[in-house]
Amino acid sequence: MNPVRLPSDQDSSGRSFGDDEIAAVTEVLRSGTLTATKGEFTKRFEAAVSDMFGVEHVVSCSSGSAAVHTAVAGLNPEPGDEIITTSITDMGALTPILYQGAIPVFADVDPVSMNVTAETIATQITSRTKAIIVTHIFGNPCQMDEIGALATKHGIPVIEDAAQAYLAQSRGRHVGTMGAIGCFSAQQGKHITAGEGGFVTTNDAALARRMRMFVNKAWPYGESNPDHEFIAPNYRTTELQSAVLLAQLPKLRNHIKVRIENAGRLSDALKGVAGLGTPEHHAEDVHVYWRYALRVDENVIPGGPVALSKELKFYDIAAAPRYVNKPAFRCTIFADQVTFGTSRWPFTLAQPSALDYSSERFPGTFAGLDQVLVFPWNERMTAEHIDFLATSITEAANKLAAG
Secondary structure (H helix, E strand, O other): OOOOOOOOOOOOOOOOOOHHHHHHHHHHHHHOOOEOOOOOHHHHHHHHHHHHHOOOEEEEEOOHHHHHHHHHHHHOOOOOOEEEEEOOOOHHHOHHHHHOOOEEEEEOOOOOOOOOOHHHHHOOOOOOEEEEEEEOHHHOOOOHHHHHHHHHHHOOOEEEEOOOOOOOEEOOEEOOOOOOEEEEEOOOOOOOOOOOOEEEEEOOHHHHHHHHHHOEOOOOOOOOOOOOOOOOOEOOOEHHHHHHHHHHHHHHHHHHHHHHHHHHHHHHHHOOOOOEEOOOOOOOOEOOOOOEEEEEOOOOOOOHHHHHHHHHHHHOOOOEEOOOOOOHHHOHHHHOOOOOOOOOOOHHHOOHHHHOOOHHHOHHHHHHHHHEEEEOOOOOOOHHHHHHHHHHHHHHHHHHHOO
């Protein structure tokens, strides 16, 4: 077994915590004020994000899922309204739609990038479409110029799920700032982390007010004559989370630089290996590599991603074939419409086209999942780690190809 051990973002080997984070958390604890409604660190973090991303309003919340829920609630859909989203995403980005009484309508993806496109979204737009959610998967930006033009043509707001895409750019603009609302996650494995946490971004003052209220049980802190104005949960973050994130934020650009450089090094090393396709992105975009997604051609490498992942276990390399086991619409919650009790609500409000999950409607989804092999990625990886990965992947792929 090779002695090289890859760092993991699930522990200190792949996470970059230091004296700054310790000092910030200590300051919060010594202050005795851990709630974001009374402390200063959450306000400071939101201001720092606003400055870094060039966006007017930032609202912190308890998780990336909470961020998506806050964004959907900010748009205030009517029961039965449709929200177009991707077929390849975490369930935490889908259940918020159902909680708000809306219907997720799945768009197919490009099989190479595994992102939705203007073309796949366009076929799903109906008179009931309330919003479009685009997910910048693996840190690779969706083509926002085309998607934005489509959305503007139909008067539909766009929510960007940028949980995996801190400081990614689509033709010179930061993702999470081009739609009506951007959503970010600070879960353990994201570019910056407080274990859990998240935030939303917007340039719309009215949306910002509604979303800030939504994370606070619809209570407008600081306003005169406050009242609970609508149904909303407690999705507040804590000062401890904000302190950690504020300390991490100045490190973000360099961490992304390392991720990009390492991805380039690995892609260069794998060029020419039969049956492998390295990550691709638009020439004017910045891919920030939350994960490194390799494409494996099973016509060249028998068994495809599954076989290659098994072969890589010999080198103690954990790689995930398919990224997710199946498209979101094949999960029980959608396949059997399991929601509130036995009511099936809000699926009961949907028009039949919104619930058409026929395989032939999603060729890009199935092709993308069938060929992708996803590698963990973090800023603590060195040239030695990348060279070890390159050698191991090459040896394993060639062995399988040779039969």
